[in-house]
Amino acid sequence: MFPQLSEEVFPAPIKSVEAGSAAERAGVRPGDQLLRVNGQSVTDVLAYRHLLSQGKAALEISRPAAVPFFATPQDHHTIKMGEAAQTFFFEVEWEDPGLEFEEVLFDGIKKCANKCDFCYVHQMPRGFRKSLYIMDDDYRLSFLYGSFVTLTNLTEGDINRILDENLSPLYVSVHSSNQALRQDMMKWWKLKVKDQQATQITGMIERLSSIDLYTQIVLLPQRNDGENFDETLEYLTSRPNVISAAVVPIGLTDHRKNLPDVRPFNKEEAKDVIKRANIWRKKLLAERGTRFIFPSDEFYLLAGEPLPTEEEYEGFPMLENGVGMIRDFLTEGMPALPERLPTPKKVILGTGLLFAESLDLAVEPLRAIEGLEIEVRAIENQTFGKVTTVAGLLTGRCFRAAVKTGEADLLIVPPTTLRYGTELMIDNTSLSELAHTLGMPVKSGGSTLGELARVILGDVVSSGPQFGMSAHAVKENSKIDGSSQA
Ligand code: SF4
Numbered sequence: 001m002f003p004q005l006s007e008e009v010f011p012a013p014i015k016s017v018e019a020g021s022a023a024e025r026a027g028v029r030p031g032d033q034l035l036r037v038n039g040q041s042v043t044d045v046l047a048y049r050h051l052l053s054q055g056k057a058a059l060e061i062s063r064p065a066a067v068p069f070f071a072t073p074q075d076h077h078t079i080k081m082g083e084a085a086q087t088f089f090f091e092v093e094w095e096d097p098g099l100e101f102e103e104v105l106f107d108g109i110k111k112c113a114n115k116c117d118f119c120y121v122h123q124m125p126r127g128f129r130k131s132l133y134i135m136d137d138d139y140r141l142s143f144l145y146g147s148f149v150t151l152t153n154l155t156e157g158d159i160n161r162i163l164d165e166n167l168s169p170l171y172v173s174v175h176s177s178n179q180a181l182r183q184d185m186m187k188w189w190k191l192k193v194k195d196q197q198a199t200q201i202t203g204m205i206e207r208l209s210s211i212d213l214y215t216q217i218v219l220l221p222q223r224n225d226g227e228n229f230d231e232t233l234e235y236l237t238s239r240p241n242v243i244s245a246a247v248v249p250i251g252l253t254d255h256r257k258n259l260p261d262v263r264p265f266n267k268e269e270a271k272d273v274i275k276r277a278n279i280w281r282k283k284l285l286a287e288r289g290t291r292f293i294f295p296s297d298e299f300y301l302l303a304g305e306p307l308p309t310e311e312e313y314e315g316f317p318m319l320e321n322g323v324g325m326i327r328d329f330l331t332e333g334m335p336a337l338p339e340r341l342p343t344p345k346k347v348i349l350g351t352g353l354l355f356a357e358s359l360d361l362a363v364e365p366l367r368a369i370e371g372l373e374i375e376v377r378a379i380e381n382q383t384f385g386k387v388t389t390v391a392g393l394l395t396g397r398c399f400r401a402a403v404k405t406g407e408a409d410l411l412i413v414p415p416t417t418l419r420y421g422t423e424l425m426i427d428n429t430s431l432s433e434l435a436h437t438l439g440m441p442v443k444s445g446g447s448t449l450g451e452l453a454r455v456i457l458g459d460v461v462s463s464g465p466q467f468g469m470s471a472h473a474v475k476e477n478s479k480i481d482g483s484s485q486a
Contacts (some may be wrong), residue, residue, distance in 0.1 A: 007041045011062060012107035014099050026090030028061055034099065034106075035087065036060040038311070039115045043107040044140050059099075073401050104144055112137030113153040117138055117260055118183050118218050123253040124130040125383060128426060143167040148216050152188045162211060169212035169243065172452020176224040177202055177235035185223060205239055215245045216321065223264050225273060226287070235282050236291055247277060248296040253393075254385025254402075258291045264387065272301035283349040290314060295328075296322040298390070301354055303395035322390070325416075325447075326358060332448035338457070340370035349376045349445065350399055352391035355414075360448055366456065377402060385428060392416035396429020399438070406439040412455060415444045 011033035036042065037059055038053040050056055063086045090097075106471045112135045115122070121135050139162060143148040148171045162170070176182040182201055189306065193199055215236055218223050229247075236242045238246040249265045256262075264352060265273070273313040277293045291312060300307050309333050313324040351359050356378035366374050381400040383395040391414040403411055413431070418424060423431040423444075435442040445452045 009035050010043055011035055011039050011485055012042065012106040013102040013203075014061075015102045016098070016100045018096075018098030022090060022092045022095055023059075023098045024116045026061075026088075028090070028097075028314060029063075029070070029100065031064070033062045033064065034059060034101070035062050043105070045101060045104045045106075046140055046143070046165065046167070048101075050432060052092070052096070053275045054482050055320055056091065056093045056219075057097075058089050059097060060087060060089050062087050062203050096308045098145045105138065105140060107363070107387055109141070109193060110138035110153055111132065111135050113194075114150060114186045114188040116218075117189065117223075117262060119259070120251055120253075122259055123270065123384075125252075125253070125255045129428070132426070139167065139170060142172075143194065146171050146214075148173045150186065150188075151201070151204050152199045154204075155194040159198065161203075162208065167211065169214055170208070171214045171216070172205075174201055174205075174215045174217055174236065175233065177232045178224075178228060178229055179482045181224055181228060185220065188390070202235060204274070205236075207240065209239075209240060213239075213242050217245055217247045218250055219265070219273060220249060220262055221269050225265075225269060226276075229273065230276055230280075233276070237280060237284055237288075243292075244280050244290065244317070245293050246296065246323050246484070247273065247293060247299070248323070249273075249298050249302070249323055251390070252385075252387045254387060263304055265299070267302060267304060270299045273299050274303055274305055289477070291297075291318050292454075294323045297324065298322060298354060299328075301358065303369065312406055326355065330362060330449055332450035334453050335450055337365060337369055337453070343373040344373070344374040345408045345410065347375070347412060348403060348408045349374065349452075350379050350394070350410045351376065351414055352379045352394055353380065353386075354387050354389040363452070366453060369457075376409075385426040385475055393425040393426065396425050396434050397427060399434055399442075401430075403438055405437070408440055409440060410456070411435075411440055411442045412443060412445040415447050416446055 012026065014023075014030055014032045014034060016030055017028050032047070034042065037048060037057050038054075039058070040051065042048050042051065043136055051137060054063065057385075065085045079322055086117070114137070119135075124132060136147070136155050137149050138147075139149050139151070139154065141147045150173045159378040161167070162167055174182075175185055178203070179200060183199070190196075190197060198204055217224070217232060233245065235247050239262045242316060249270070252261055252262065274295055277295050280293050281291040284290060294313070297307065306329050307330075308324075310327055313327055314322045316328050319325055319328060349359060349363065362378065363374055366372060379398050380386050381394060381395055382398045382401050384393050394414070394417050399411070399413065410432075413425075413434075417426070417428070419432075425434075431444065443455050446455055
């Protein structure tokens with residue numbers, strides 16, 4: 001017997017059932033839905049796993065109407081269409097039932113309660129896939145996939161759950177330890193904030209003292225940089241549960257809607273950010289054995305300062321945040337290069353305005369190869385605007401505008417323009433579509449210099465993965481198809 005519950009149920013559609021598992025033995029099939037475990041409503045996979053970790057678990061499964069029902073896997077002759085929904089139970093004890101769900105969150109994604117001055121969602125042009133406009137701020141996705149959350153939408157129940165279930169680590173957007181400044185930058189809607197104390201970032205970091213926190217600071221010029229930045233770093237570095245702080249500049253587009261005017265960082269300001277970070281990095285390395293603060297590549301490029309060494313990135317844990325991507329790219333150098341190509345070839349390397357100069361220097365050794373003409377083309381962003389200089393936001397439209405039909409034998413696009421594991425750019429232009437329009441092969445360049453060289457040279461050197469990413473980049477990109485700059 002199971003208790004009758006009045007609480008809301010969140011049916012979780014089942015994507016697949018593992019062969020030979022308890023669920024398969026019980027006749028569960030893809031398309032069925034999990035309703036409850038031990039009579040309790042389940043909100044997400046974390047709660048599901050938590051309930052299973054208690055030992056004995058009775059799973060209540062619903063089969064929606066009109067789906068064929070097999071009483072047992074062998075009962076294939078009992079297909080009945082158009083029936084009312086059916087519910088059945090099966091039990092496991094210290095055993096994984098073997099269910100994979102369509103979504104990890106059964107009760108829907110938690111949306112953010114803020115309207116940040118730097119919100120990327122509010123700077124997106126129209127017409128992209130829906131997931132890019134979702135203003136998610138869900139601590140469960142932070143734990144599962146490493147997406148950054150602000151914590152401003154937490155309830156007391158959420159906070160207790162994080163602590164009770166030890167949802168560690170979490171990834172937190174701090175921006176400033178100065179409460180008034182943070183509020184001014186993030187402008188949360190009081191009515192949407194569930195628990196006012198959750199907005200007190202220093203109080204929350206202290207309350208979550210048993211949870212490891214990887215933090216992020218989005219810097220805006222003359223807002224939270226300078227002395228404010230120092231104060232924030234001083235606070236974060238004083239908290240034992242804060243593991244690191246990634247520092248990224250505000251990302252701007254020409255499509256800011258209902259947001260205050262913000263300008264990009266200039267060279268002097270970028271230098272100042274690095275200078276301040278370096279003072280703390282040196283101190284932290286001596287005291288905690290980690291540099292703790294990791295400014296993004298963009299700051300080094302803007303400042304015209306050398307990138308940190310590979311060792312200084314301490315394993316590249318923040319590639320997704322644009323921290324260390326260029327150093328990661330350079331870690332695998334050129335393969336042995338041929339003296340000449342059997343047939344002459346012109347190759348265009350398309351990239352964003354920010355990285356073009358560095359890429360041009362990096363590929364210099366290839367220019368010694370007879371018969372190979374290489375041009376690094378700095379491509380303006382036609383979709384997001386000239387102010388958007390990173391390569392990852394270039395679209396098919398940008399390449400079509402910047403490259404003439406048939407003007408080269410090969411066009412190479414940065415792998416960061418492609419959605420992970422696909423050939424699709426952010427505007428859904430595929431590489432084959434672009435190749436067809438431009439009348440030349442189009443390939444992804446790989447994410448290390450060595451891979452890029454192999455893609456350029458093709459059969460002349462042994463080829464690497466065409467859509468390859470470095471081991472670090474694969475780890476980072478497999479986390480989630482992120483949508484916001486929380
Ligand atoms: S940046 Fe993130 S937290 Fe801020 S408003 Fe946008 S979605 Fe919300």
